[in-house]
Amino acid sequence: MSEFWGPFWIVLAGALAGASCGLLGAYLVLRKMSLLGDALSHAVLPGIVIAFLLSGSRDVIPMFIGAAICGVIATVLIETFHRRWRVQEDSSIGIAFTALFALGVVLITAFAGQVDLDQECVLYGEIAYTPWDRLFWGEWDLGPRPIWILGTVFALNLAFVLVFYKELLIASFDAEMALSVGVSAALVHYMLMGAVSVTTVAAFESVGAILVVAMLIVPGASAYLWSDRLKVILTLSALMGVISAIAGYFLAGVWNSSIAGAMVVVMGVLFALSLIFAPHYGVLGRFVRQVRLSLKVARDHVLLKLLRERESQRVSALSWGDLVDTAARWVSGIAIRSLMWQGLITRANGHFSLGEQGVVHATRLLRNHRLWESYLNQIGLPPDHVHDPADALEHFTDDRLREEIRAALPDIATDPQGKRIPDG
Amino acid sequence: MPIISGVYEVIWDATFQLVLLGSLLIGATSGTLGAFAVLRRRSLLGDALAHAALPGVALAFLWTQSKALPILLLGATVSGVVGVLIIEAIVNYTRIKADAALGIVLSVFFGGGIVLLTHIQRSEVGNQSGLDKFLFGQAASIVRADLYVMCIVSVLVMIAVFLFYKEFKGLIFDAEFLSALGFSPRVVNLLLMGLIVLTVMVGLQAVGVILIAAMLITPAAAARFWTDRLHVMVLVSGILGALCGALGVGLSALAPRIPTGPVMVLVATAAFLVSVLIAPRRGVLARRMRLRANALRENGQHFLRAYLALQTQDKQEVVLADLAGELQLPLYRVRRLAKRLGRDGWVNTHNGACSLTKLGHKEADFVVKSHQLWEYYLVYRSILEEDHVDRPADEVEHILTPEIIEQLETILAEEDIDIVGDIHKAHSGYRRTGRDE
Numbered sequence: 092m093s094e095f096w097g098p099f100w101i102v103l104a105g106a107l108a109g110a111s112c113g114l115l116g117a118y119l120v121l122r123k124m125s126l127l128g129d130a131l132s133h134a135v136l137p138g139i140v141i142a143f144l145l146s147g148s149r150d151v152i153p154m155f156i157g158a159a160i161c162g163v164i165a166t167v168l169i170e171t172f173h174r175r176w177r178v179q180e181d182s183s184i185g186i187a188f189t190a191l192f193a194l195g196v197v198l199i200t201a202f203a204g205q206v207d208l209d210q211e212c213v214l215y216g217e218i219a220y221t222p223w224d225r226l227f228w229g230e231w232d233l234g235p236r237p238i239w240i241l242g243t244v245f246a247l248n249l250a251f252v253l254v255f256y257k258e259l260l261i262a263s264f265d266a267e268m269a270l271s272v273g274v275s276a277a278l279v280h281y282m283l284m285g286a287v288s289v290t291t292v293a294a295f296e297s298v299g300a301i302l303v304v305a306m307l308i309v310p311g312a313s314a315y316l317w318s319d320r321l322k323v324i325l326t327l328s329a330l331m332g333v334i335s336a337i338a339g340y341f342l343a344g345v346w347n348s349s350i351a352g353a354m355v356v357v358m359g360v361l362f363a364l365s366l367i368f369a370p371h372y373g374v375l376g377r378f379v380r381q382v383r384l385s386l387k388v389a390r391d392h393v394l395l396k397l398l399r400e401r402e403s404q405r406v407s408a409l410s411w412g413d414l415v416d417t418a419a420r421w422v423s424g425i426a427i428r429s430l431m432w433q434g435l436i437t438r439a440n441g442h443f444s445l446g447e448q449g450v451v452h453a454t455r456l457l458r459n460h461r462l463w464e465s466y467l468n469q470i471g472l473p474p475d476h477v478h479d480p481a482d483a484l485e486h487f488t489d490d491r492l493r494e495e496i497r498a499a500l501p502d503i504a505t506d507p508q509g510k511r512i513p514d515g
Numbered sequence: 516m517p518i519i520s521g522v523y524e525v526i527w528d529a530t531f532q533l534v535l536l537g538s539l540l541i542g543a544t545s546g547t548l549g550a551f552a553v554l555r556r557r558s559l560l561g562d563a564l565a566h567a568a569l570p571g572v573a574l575a576f577l578w579t580q581s582k583a584l585p586i587l588l589l590g591a592t593v594s595g596v597v598g599v600l601i602i603e604a605i606v607n608y609t610r611i612k613a614d615a616a617l618g619i620v621l622s623v624f625f626g627g628g629i630v631l632l633t634h635i636q637r638s639e640v641g642n643q644s645g646l647d648k649f650l651f652g653q654a655a656s657i658v659r660a661d662l663y664v665m666c667i668v669s670v671l672v673m674i675a676v677f678l679f680y681k682e683f684k685g686l687i688f689d690a691e692f693l694s695a696l697g698f699s700p701r702v703v704n705l706l707l708m709g710l711i712v713l714t715v716m717v718g719l720q721a722v723g724v725i726l727i728a729a730m731l732i733t734p735a736a737a738a739r740f741w742t743d744r745l746h747v748m749v750l751v752s753g754i755l756g757a758l759c760g761a762l763g764v765g766l767s768a769l770a771p772r773i774p775t776g777p778v779m780v781l782v783a784t785a786a787f788l789v790s791v792l793i794a795p796r797r798g799v800l801a802r803r804m805r806l807r808a809n810a811l812r813e814n815g816q817h818f819l820r821a822y823l824a825l826q827t828q829d830k831q832e833v834v835l836a837d838l839a840g841e842l843q844l845p846l847y848r849v850r851r852l853a854k855r856l857g858r859d860g861w862v863n864t865h866n867g868a869c870s871l872t873k874l875g876h877k878e879a880d881f882v883v884k885s886h887q888l889w890e891y892y893l894v895y896r897s898i899l900e901e902d903h904v905d906r907p908a909d910e911v912e913h914i915l916t917p918e919i920i921e922q923l924e925t926i927l928a929e930e931d932i933d934i935v936g937d938i939h940k941a942h943s944g945y946r947r948t949g950r951d952e
Binding site: 125126133175181189196302311347351353 | 562608611616618619622627628629729733739770774777781787791
């Protein structure tokens with residue numbers, strides 16, 4: 092095998108498997124059935140063993156048929172347990188696949204003399220053998236067999252997702268809506284299960300079960316963190332499958348380890364990265380949003396404090412110790428510094444006072460606050476209960492909302508505590 | 516009698532007794548904890564954890580160069596705990612649901628474990644053969660010292676379940692109540708998950724990575740069919756687990772080639788199927804019988820109503836074929852119905868025609884009255900128009916009790932509403948129900 096073609100076929104096999112599984116995996120994650128791939132890849136064992144016993148050879152086609160039949164049986168069992176017998180869905184999956192797997196192991200050991208199979212060979216088809224596993228048409232060498240299988244599976248899955256895009260979308264997000272527009276959610280479900288069965292069997296026979304199980308779950312879940320749009324999720328999911336196939340191959344060389352295992356590890360890394368960096372659902376994005384929000388609240392409170400002091404005691408400056416919020420010293424300190432930096436507040440002799448722009452901002456906030464208090468009082472909250480909710484709402488009130496509240500109130504000049512509502 | 520004496524020998528074999536005890540304990544422990552895992556909707560946690568053990572086993576070997584069970588078990592447990600923490604963190608802090616979180620930990624940890632194992636193998640750091648045996652489980656290969664470890668851990672786990680039963684119960688049914696009592700649901704959850712990790716790791720060597728998952732799920736799911744009460748379910752599940760463990764060991768002792776784990780799982784599956792079939796209230800048979808009894812009652816009552824509709828002043832007999840036409844049922848079913856009602860003493864059948872007995876008339880009057888009262892009530896309460904009440908009344912007439920009828924009568928009497936015949940002009944229909952045979 093040449094220096095180029097060997098690695099190329101392996102990476103291509105991984106990428107095709109990754110893209111095929113990624114497409115379906117996105118739906119499995121959405122439909123909360125991620126572990127179906129894991130279940131199916133174990134449940135097919137008795138089918139493979141029986142096919143082997145009947146055909147007496149390790150020929151692929153009988154084994155594939157046996158596995159496919161067993162996959163369908165597993166799917167039907169899971170559905171029967173869940174829908175007819177009302178067993179929880181996760182339990183249904185667990186019971187069905189472990190029972191079939193146990194049956195398979197018993198069959199293997201019972202016919203140990205005749206079955207030249209062990210768990211390893213059944214469970215870990217090895218992606219590293221891809222370049223040497225050739226497909227022949229008479230005398231012609233058509234190239235690596237796994238590429239043909241996975242290529243076909245990928246084409247089928249792509250066609251399935253494209254043709255039934257709308258049906259899958261509706262059935263995945265809203266089964267009742269699907270029913271009302273004439274899409275049979277059950278039919279879509281069975282078609283998806285069928286596609287997952289075929290993909291699982293085809294892919295794990297050529298690249299190994301562990302890779303298939305991971306590729307059905309991890310890219311889909313990672314993509315789900317990046318977007319709410321199904322098209323984007325599908326594309327990203329398939330893409331991540333491909334990326335992990337490529338990166339995994341080279342890492343396996345560096346680590347001197349199993350290629351499939353390394354590909355899975357890359358998927359895990361991609362998931363971890365998504366978990367941290369995905370803009371909306373990532374941990375980092377959420378952290379940044381929270382920090383910004385608490386900074387905004389802290390800034391608003393500093394401005395309001397200064398304005399209220401000025402209003403009530405005619406003191407226009409406060410010391411750092413008076414101004415800082417002792418409950419959130421750190422955020423409050425940053426808020427004061429950022430306000431100074433923007434010139435909204437100024438410092439003289441260690442005391443802070445509102446700048447010109449600061450007065451405008453603070454007045455607007457105070458107006459928000461007191462309008463909300465009046466409004467909450469008007470809709471039935473007693474005057475001594477309006478401060479806290481108004482304190483929370485004042486930060487999120489823009490010009491339009493403010494004037495809508497103003498319009499909903501009678502012409503008043505003061506809030507329920509008798510304090511003047513400033514003009515903003 | 517070679518088989519019997521064979522059995523006799525096996526039973527008195529000390530090693531067999533030890534293996535039996537071990538499997539019994541593992542079965543009981545996993546059954547007990549499985550009940551909680553299933554109700555927490557973490558059925559497949561066992562599967563995920565068993566796979567997640569692999570990198571821990573490989574790393575433990577890499578560091579210590581030892582294949583002693585306690586060391587490997589420690590590695591497996593540490594990586595199981597890390598796996599659980601990651602799963603719970605993903606579920607709590609991201610939009611990823613439990614199933615995907617389990618799957619991610621399962622596959623990525625296992626993939627990482629494979630990378631480590633193959634690395635060890637190829638770089639010849641040491642002889643790694645046998646490490647994977649730890650995962651695939653072979654109860655027969657367990658040595659005495661291993662069994663002691665298993666027994667001690669099992670007993671400790673069971674004691675912990677006993678001590679924290681109330682907290683676990685709170686966690687499953689009402690986490691808010693639990694926090695009101697001053698327990699952090701998150702801590703209790705981690706404690707429960709930690710116990711599950713221990714159970715999985717201990718059971719791993721005996722039944723193997725895939726099948727330990729079954730020992731957590733299947734007995735618990737079977738027990739769920741028998742009861743709605745948590746402590747009964749936990750007990751039943753634990754006992755079922757223990758029985759499966761013992762039977763698995765016993766059966767595979769008779770056929771030594773067949774490993775223990777799969778036999779245990781198949782026994783558990785059989786127990787599950789039997790439970791599904793014969794469990795008293797939720798079982799398939801019980802449900803079917805309930806449906807059948809309902810259908811019988813409904814059809815019987817329809818029979819009576821149809822009889823009254825067809826009966827004329829001068830003739831106290833109705834031809835069965837006419838009844839079949841009225842009910843829109845095939846004649847053979849009407850015949851069978853007449854026979855059944857005859858057995859109840861409501862109907863006399865002769866020469867293809869039937870007449871009601873006194874008892875039958877009483878019942879028929881009651882049914883018709885139920886039907887009419889309900890129709891009047893619906894119209895009186897302006898719930899439905901007069902020509903739309905037949906169908907709903909047809910569905911409700913079968914479940915109205917004499918008390919409800921009395922109430923309806925009082926309500927309608929207070930409003931001076933006379934009940935004279937059907938409120939609607941249309942012909943009364945009869946709801947088609949399922950099979951009654």
